[in-house]
Amino acid sequence: MNHPAPLPKVLSVGELARRSGVSVSALHFYERRGLIEGWRTGGNQRRYERAMLRRVAIVKVAQAVGIPLAEIKARLDSLPRATAGKAAWAQLAAEWRADLDRRIGALTRLRDRLDGCIGCGCLSVEVCPLRNPEDRLGAEGPGARYLVD
DSSP: OOOOOOOOSEEEHHHHHHHHTOOHHHHHHHHHTTSSOOEEOTTSOEEEETTHHHHHHHHHHHHHTTOOHHHHHHHHHTSOSSOOOHHHHHHHHHHHHHHHHHHHHHHHHHHHHHHHHHHHOOOOSSSOTTTSGGGGGGGGOSSOSSSOO
């Protein structure tokens, strides 16, 4: 009976790129930002633990739903430095679920409020009779006032 070859515990940057579907340059960027970590061999070649595959996958999924890299890093930094177990990943998922629910709520409010403004035809942020009559929000400073609760 043929047994599959054991998976390597250590990956080169090329292997990590191939297995994760992320370019080598992106992996270098992630490493500079502290999202993944590796080391250099005596021959100055980059090496990564196989566990970095999971971290790269988490980074890509989190980016795809709009989570900023700084927040991804903060959440990954909360995990144990050793290979995180199922409970640690479940905790991370629960934290992100609550955050994503807040984001979905904010995006839904934004979508619902934009429908009325885009359709009204006035095209005036300063004097919109519905959202900003007489530009009263201008005195409160820059930035969106109604879109963020």
